[in-house]
Amino acid sequence: MEIILAIIIGVLYAAGIYMILRRSLVKLIIGIILLGNGANLLIFLLGRITEGAPPIIPENSKVFLEAYADPLPQALILTAIVISFGLQSFAIILVKRAHKVVKTDDLDEMNATDEDS
Amino acid sequence: MLAAILLGFLFAILLVFTGKFFRGKLAVLSAIIPGALFAYFASFIPEIASGEIISRTYQWVPAFGVDLSFKLDGLSLLFSLMITGIGFLVFAYTASYLKGHKYLDRFYGYLSLFMAAMLGLVLSDNIISLFVFWELTSISSFFLIGFNNSNPASRKSALTALGITGFGGFFLLAGALLLGNITGTFTISEMLGMKEAIAGSEYYILAVLFIFVAAFTKSAQFPFHFWLPGAMKAPTPVSTYLHSATMVKAGIYLLMRFTPILGDQEFWNTSLIIVGGITMVYSAIHALFRTDLKGVLAYSTISALGILVFLIGLGTKGAFLAAAVFIIVHALYKATLFLVTGIIDHQTGTRDVTRLGGLRKIMMPVAIAGILAAISSAGIPPSIGFLGKELTYEASAHAETFTVIIVIAIVLTKILLLWAGFVAGIKPFVGKLPEAHKDVKAPGFLMWGPAIILAVLGILFGIFPKLIESALVKPVVLALGADASDYHLALWHGFNTVLLLSGITIAVGILLYFFVKPSIKLENRIGKLEFISPKSILEKGTHYFGVFSAFWTNVFQNGYLRNYVTTIVLFLVVLVSYILFGTAGVTIDYSKLSQVTAYELVVAIILIAGVFYTVFTKSRLAAVAAMGVVGLAICLIFVFYSAPDLAMTQFSIDTLTVILFVLVLYRLPKYLSLSDYKMRIRDGILSVSLGAIICLLALQVLAEPTNSEISDFYAENAYKMAHGKNVVNVILVDFRGADTLIEISVLAIAAIGVFGLLKLRLKSTDRSQ
Amino acid sequence: MTQQLILYPLLLQLFLAILLMFFWRKISAQRIISMIGSLIHLAVSIGVFAYIWNHGTQTVQAGDWEAPFGITFIADTFAATMVLLTSIAGLAVSIFSSGSVISDRLRFGYFPIFHFLLLGLTGAFLTGDIFNLYVWFEIIIISSFVLITIGGEKAQLEGAVKYFTLNFLASMIFLTAIAVLYGLTGSLNMADLAGKVAAVENRALVEIDAILFLIAFGIKSALFPLYFWLPASYHTPPSAVSAIFGGLLTKVGVYALIRVFTLIFVGDVLLDQILLVLAIFTLFSGALGALVQNNIRKVFSYLIICHIGYMIIGLGMFTEVAIAGAIFYLIHDILVKTNLFMMSGLIYRITGSNSMRALGGFYANYPKLSLLLFIPLFSLVGIPPLSGFWPKISLITAAFESESYWSLAAIIFASFITLVVISKLWAEVFWKDVQEIPARPKFRYFHKIRNIKRIQIVVPIVFLSLVSLYVGFGAEHIQILSARISSELMDSQQYIDAVLNSQKTQ
Amino acid sequence: MKSRFVSNLLLTFVWVALTGDFGFPNYVFGFIVNFFILWVITRGNRDARYFTIIPKLIAFFFYFLWELFKANLQVAYEVSTPHYRMKPGIVKVPLSVQSNLGITFLANMISLTPGTLSLDVSNDKKVLYVHSMYITNREEFIDGIKNGFEKRILEILK
Amino acid sequence: MRTLILKTASNYLLPVLLVFSIFILLRGHYLPGGGFVGGLIAAIAFVLHAFANGLDNTKGLLRFHPGFLMPVGLGLAFFSGLTPVLFFDDPFMTGLWFPEPFPVIGSVGSALFFDIGVYLVVIGVTLTIIFTISESA
Amino acid sequence: MSSIIIGILVTLGTLFVLLSAIGLIRMPDTYMRISVNTKAATLGVGLILVGTAVFFNDLSTTSRSLVIILFVFLTAPVSAHLIGRASYFTGVKLWKGSVVDDLKGKYQKNSYILKSEIDDTPEDNVDHTKLDDDNK
């Protein structure tokens, strides 16, 4: 499965960047979300995956009795997911405002700040 | 000695706060400072003449080996006296010249700053602190040259001067550090003993080149000379001070200071002779084509500096002697001529020599000063100029190679300089007084006094050379590493070739003066050749450099976000694939990977289908819905691989994101497809390469052995020590609780940001505040 | 209580941020809390610095979980210095903000976010955990997103879209790098990683991971060719915001680069070469960019990029002298860049413009202010003995020692262009005759605002100018500090011991 | 007051079911938690009425299951055979139930039964618009609903 | 949305979802769940209510601006981490636990208060964002 | 024994899910697709979860399974109603074989107030011919 997950991650990275490279504001956000998912899955995969063994200590035991998945990457991803959520919400609103104020859908037309002034 | 240097700085700072006080009649009082300093340095003459060297060292930044160590030997004494002596006269002169000027206090501030920096420069025995003062002279001269800063030309020449001398400054720093690197010390007097080591070092040429660039830029040597005529935009006291005795001589000082360390090498000598030679001839010729008095003086100054460089390059005892004398000669007559020019300009309002004449009738004392200075400049006996010229010819005639060319060059230069001296010192005073100048008033004593003093000194030292011989000249030669104790300065050395050359020079020079009058026609004629001058080449260069800068900047900072992203991703792809494919080689160890199962495959397929649909659909809403499909697939992946917490969070957050999208979606732009086909292909290739690289990288990493030390610790202690069984949650709230605390702060900030973005509407008056 | 001392700057900032949120609409109270809090923060940071200086590197294991299992906070001399600089710049900008940021912005959380930003910076300097560093980076970028958009003007929003996207990209690359690092070593503690990364057999993967870190931090620190977000956005927000951005934001990227490349990825020739090449191009591009700008804030923006090159060139040469130079430059640059952006704000307040073409006559009209502004401007140029000069001694010396002549050329080139740019700026803004800038009705010109506000705007500039004068004239102290930091960085064993062996000795 | 107490009790049962811990402390804790929640949301549902007649509910449940199963088979047949035999359409069903809860309950039951879908309730709460796949006889269809689900719901909610 | 069905359903779903969210919050230390997910579910409950009943009704229900939960939650989380520093001179965020486990909840310690802080912040943040957007959409 | 019960429950559930999936493909218009799916999938999942409850045979799992079933059965019809109604006024047409449309002309344009009788203001009402979909 690792190989499939690796391909999925590759697809998410590729799609994320591809969408960011479009000129449309909405596509930019979607690209950001896809890229974020890709990065999270990468942590997940590289922290090594285990099937059917959540890192939860059984009810009547103080330690794990059998194999368990590495909990640390999961905690990291949780943190990353929540942070990405904050960033994405902000991005969505930023784009909405930018669209309203700058009055363009086209990122290519948002280059006034790079021009000499 | 530190106090002596700091005095100028302190005075400058004082002026910031007490400026009003010195703006009025009391301005002349500020001359007390250079005057006192002159007296202070003059008191060292006997000691220095007897061969002593006075040193003082103050700790500053020992961590860098940078001290404020000062050394007063013959060379620095001569310069100190010129700096303070001429400084004294210029300070006094200014009080009258800029009388009532709104910013007189500032002017004195810059002058004092400059004087102090100059003193520090010539007294420093630490090459880094020398550099510090060197830069301070550049920056204070920037302010002096740009004093009339409302005039664009003035600003431009200040910028040019700072640009050129600043440019040279960096080379001085590089040279200093290189020398420090070779010798292990920044103290100049310690370097003296390491002459051989330096010359033998593989970095010798480089070090010398660095020092040369510094000296040549500061002392206006070809092809860096053109900032100097431009600097004539400054008020005349500035020109007097900077260009006769001080700033432009800093480069000369530097070369002299390093002669005993770097000199006596073929590269050193030949380069100096060539550069000095070209400079003196080139600019002496140029002087011929000027009508502005200050222009004439500027070019003759450059030429004189060329002579000095040339003499240092000759490197013989005689040459050093000639250089030492010529420094004094030049300081005296050039300062006089500048002062005189300043008076003329101040009284008549013009410096155009073609429109000047007969002024002796109005300002006799000035005329006397001018004529005496011209005589000295022409090297006519009994002026000290004659002495200087004789010594120069003597040294040239003893040059080891290309003697004839050298002699012709120096004689030609001297002839032209005679012309220049006469034009500046005599021409305005003789002949008929133009109608326009009938009502010109005579200048006050504060103006002509300093000129007369300097002019008279020029004659006095010529008649009584003993006055300066052992006091000033010989200690300089000693400081340059030669012993001239057996030599005696005198006007008369009997009939010889040198005297013959002198005669020819004076005769031809005077003839030239009578036959070639300065004229606009001449000036325009040379103007046509301006396009090949270093100045215009540099200006063109600067222009194209600006064009290039704009081009380079706009290539990268082109305003298109997608290009920025492309560059970054391309950079990543290229670097990573270089290592991945170039040095490592990709191998995938399938044995370490687990089996692919059917339902996993299906999850993968729906995820990829969702992604592709998101990317290629033309509807925003469908794209958002497809993101939901992707989110569900990821959630299922988390479930399949034992991460229920993640699955829950991922799904909740996905749903919230969908809600967010939906709430703003109809305010968002349409899901446009703006890129053309070619761009899509290009971006597609780039994105796919990134995806492929990440995929391969992941597989490579998976083939590496794992280390579960940390997760084992968590598993072991989650319940026993942290009282929890959901290890993920225990990590989040306990083992790595700090992460979580920050993370919720991130959320709170995002919420505040959203709130502000949507609710804050600035009134139009508050825009951009 | 001294055991926890190094956490106090962090805890204080977090406390301030939360406290300020409780005072949401009471902006006068916010101003006072922010200024007093920043003052206390400075005092605490000085305390921390003094303690580290006297007692050496200190660590705190958050949650009392021994390293490498919990999150380690560690203050070596480098970190303590950065925290101190943050508090100095923070205090200055806090006062400056009180005077210059309009109340509408303050009503929407300016001060809480500002202190969250300082919190993030402090945390990034103090953490000894790579993922924790990521989280601090996120708090920094989200705060900066909010600060850069607060007010939501057109230019701000345009700049912010780029700023956001590229910084988000950096975060993702950072995350990717952490994923690879964790996959290779199973650890996140930086001291622990130092040993574990060295033990990884597949060096190519380590190299690739280092490249990923380089790009992630390179974007943050505005290295060539990753700097685009900076010139696109730094001139758009209120100048108080630009000030803290210009002074500290890129520097935290530099800090991370230095940290990671002296502790975890050490001794890789290829990486050092890449760093050098990037640094040289950074110096070059930044300088050229600065040369062609007209808006003074844009000039400073490009100069930020340019001067990042000095620090990275020091890291790339990787000798003790070179890194000491980089550190010295870092210290100098934080103070001066913060000051310069505040200065641009002052100029804007006075004239209503930041365009060099439009401005003029400053020297004639505000001589004392001009002399004040001379200090940061020419400190930046490195006119000796002002602060920017000294680090060049180390850098050029290092260039000779490592025979890196391209570096030498780049250093001289960049210094020269900086000189040209700043003197041109001086001539235009200060010397040129005053131009008629159309008066803006209702604009809160400097002469129209209350006295206390004027003081709040000028005092921080004076304060930072004095500090940079101290750096210049007291270069001895700074150089000793830089050299000590450099030697600590080059000999990372003591850092590792402080983290991993502290429990064993207790 | 009474209804709030009842809902509090009901929610306590939900809580206990969720946690799967039937110990007494859990009841107490669940009660406290739910009391707090009701305190927070109290304004929204003053007109709340809860089902109290458990047997009727159970009977209804089995009736519903039967309807569900029956209709599912019909749909299964439809889906798995090649030709369409449907006569779909939207039918207006007049409502006898008055309360919001009743209407919602009815509409949902109709939706849950295969082949029919409650599209919307008119704003005056008089009619329910139902989409059905088999409208052979319009009146028969309406009667089926009125005598089936609606009747039972009216009984329960009485 | 003017739909009676949704309105009625959401009024019944709201308390259920809130109960559920607290349930998820409290069991997080033992089973999947915790402050994040709990907070998200609580927020989603209110959002659902807002969709069905209109924003003003939901806001009326809450009685205070949801943004207020952010400093409260942050303060709680911060304070639970600070307690060991202030009172026990232990490092920041050191876990403090009551010696005996409580019924239902299990062991009670600073981590629980921390998680409650997280819960409040997540509710505050999510609702602030969504309410703000709804208001200005 | 319990395995067989579980097997039957899960198999039935899965078949219902499959049925709804096929229905989703086969049904000719959106309303019928909604109609088919809301139930088949719901019933299917319900059966699978009953199977799960039987399998684990403990209180906590059973109660969780029941809660899921409850949630699914509570929300599915509401979803169906929402999406069905939205389909109607966004202009999704009934299958050509439909025999009756009592809803026609009863949604007021813009406000989507739904009337129980057709009144005399037809110009206010939703007009299917002029609405388009996001897809187009």
Added chain:
Amino acid sequence: MTLTDYLYYVILPLLAFSVLLIVYRFIKGPSIADKIIALDVLITTGIGIIGVYSIIHGRSTFLDTAMILALIAFLSTVAFSYYLEKRNRKK
């Protein structure tokens, strides 16, 4: 054949096949409502898959995720409907 094998080799592929059909409908549309309903069914099916999966692995923990799915999948449908209503009203 054990129960686990049966679930793994018969039931899961069947559910997977259902998922593919649903995704097909999602992509095909044609109306946005079809996509939304497909997404809804997909999530419901996901709940079923999780149920089966938890039997296979004997870990009831996964049901918690199913619980979340059941609860909040609803909300995205609500949101989409809300959008459709708002969007059309705006026209």
